[in-house]
Amino acid sequence: MATIKDVAKLAGVGVGTVSRYLSGNASVSPKAGKKIASAMAELQYRPNSMARSLSSKRSDIVGLWVPSFSGSFHRKMLQTIERELRKRDKHIILANAEDSQNDEERIKCLDYLIERDCDGILMSCPELSVIQLAKIEARYPKVVFINRDIEELIDKTFCANHYQGGRLAAEHLIELGHTEIAIVTGRMNAQDAISRHQGFIDRLAESGIEVKPELIESGGYSFELGRAATQRLIDKGIPFTALFCGNDNSAMAAISTLNEQGIVVGKQVSVIGYDDIDLAEYASPSLTSVRIPLEEISINACHQILNLCYGESLPIKTRFEPTLSIRNSTHSVKQLKNK
Template sequence: MPAGSGKRATLAMVADAAGVSLPTASKVLNGRGDVSDATRARVEEVLRDFGYVPQTGRRTVSPSRVVDLVFDDLRSPYALEILRGITEAGSEIGVDVVVGRVPVAEEAGPLTPENSWAQRLKSSGREGLIVVTSELSLAQVEGFARAGLPLVVIDPLNLPRVEVTSVGATNWSGGLAATEHLLSLGHRRIAFAGGPLPASCSQARLHGFRAALENAGYAAEPELVLHGDFQYDAGLEMATRLLSLDVPPTAIFAANDATALGVMEAARRRGLRVPQDISVVGFDDTVLAELATPALTTVRQPLQDMGRVALRTLLRLIAGETLDSHHVELATNLVVRGSTAPLADQGAR
């Protein structure tokens, strides 16, 4: 709507004509730095063409608050569930969430105040940062603290400092419940196809697995405990090794759903039926669990709720509030489906 048309232009009209969102148009209008040069130029041109005049008095559109959300892997169903929880909470609260991946450049050499990840985020107008299932260095964490950039991590692979605020689930209890379920079905030779050895969540699931066995009077045999990535291929490789043992397991507890699907494929390739010949339990309860054939028995993490709690916790830190605890764990629960069954012949193995 060019100037002189007789109708007062609104910022929503400007945003529509420029092909951007209303918050982006507002950022340009208010001089925010977190907009690309090309987008800024396009919006400014439309503002001039429309003869846009900001309303006096109280603004009808306020600059959006912006936080960063970074993943080590954006392809997994786990990441998508976390993402959904955080973005829905952001929409409800009125916070923009910028999504990306952990910058690889941070691993290339020593950090300086000018090029650090924290400084780049701060100069772009970010108020805080949520990091999901990534490994952070002590230098990065200290950089966030120096920049005054609050940080919350979800399911961290490590915690360089104990005071780093984190959100997770009751991984130990989940590992315990999964293994107790298999024991209740008569399985005694139970394997653990775990995640990365240093990962805190994988370690907690392993400890729950061991505790359930020990409580029942059994020991976790070293040959039945393996570790790999939280990926399908890792589950396939670990299960291939486990099922090639002279005395293979009758059940496998996998550290996440993607790993569990790899385990099920390894069983299929050996001509084994799930659950008639081998039972499989996963962890997470992503969409993969219900789509599997048979549907996967798994430990449910409240992933969307974890995302919502992480964002609300970050906003409390940004506001300068003191938290009651640096670590929050949400409850897990076992969801029994078709991939587990009683041991058919307890004397066979």
């Protein structure tokens, strides 16, 4: 196996020159650089990543912290970020807090990434408080937060306007004539879930519509919790013509559960989801959903971590507006009654 000394000998330069070339040091002349590159190709030399990181004082690795690897939302985020980093020869280390029961355990996931010498860290952290995030940023400045809205850290927080997303869902149901409405919420200890729920409730209230407390159930974000929450609503026997779910997993589980109980979605009840994941249009019936531009959010967050860690000057946008994708799972009250 070729060594750095072999490369230096073949290129006719010193070992120190090869080392500076590998670290990206601009002091290496173009002529010497060409000789070194040619020698590396001829010898099929691959630089030791550990030695290179010691020389350049960076690892070319970015950490990604997410609350869970399950579900389409975070998979999309991961795929987008990994693709953007790979374009610039950077790599990713993952950590998730799926089994964490408190903030202390969640912070340990961050420590895991820091201990692995990540150049910077991207965090999707809906359950950590603003105070906790401020402490993290003070301790580790090369951090960017995804799906959080913190005015004091506006250039390091990338998110959609979830309050407006909730209002869009409510507006759609109001336009369809619905007044008997049920809700399966997301995790109500998370900022995004609280914001979309409040936006939904506020817009309904502006039209004189109040959701009965008995028709609000917590569903988390999984298929299982969405199914269980929908079944609890059905078991109460309180009529509703529309159901708003905190994410698309819950909404698709709700469609399945309602249909199994003989309540046909699109004919007897309308269901609207949130996020507009790729599977939403393939549900049966296809799911009306509030679209969060997750790919754009992830790309911009990734650009900012590249700016912070590697001196790039990529343009960024930090705030994004949701839109509504209307499909077959929602119909007007009049249409429902006629079916």
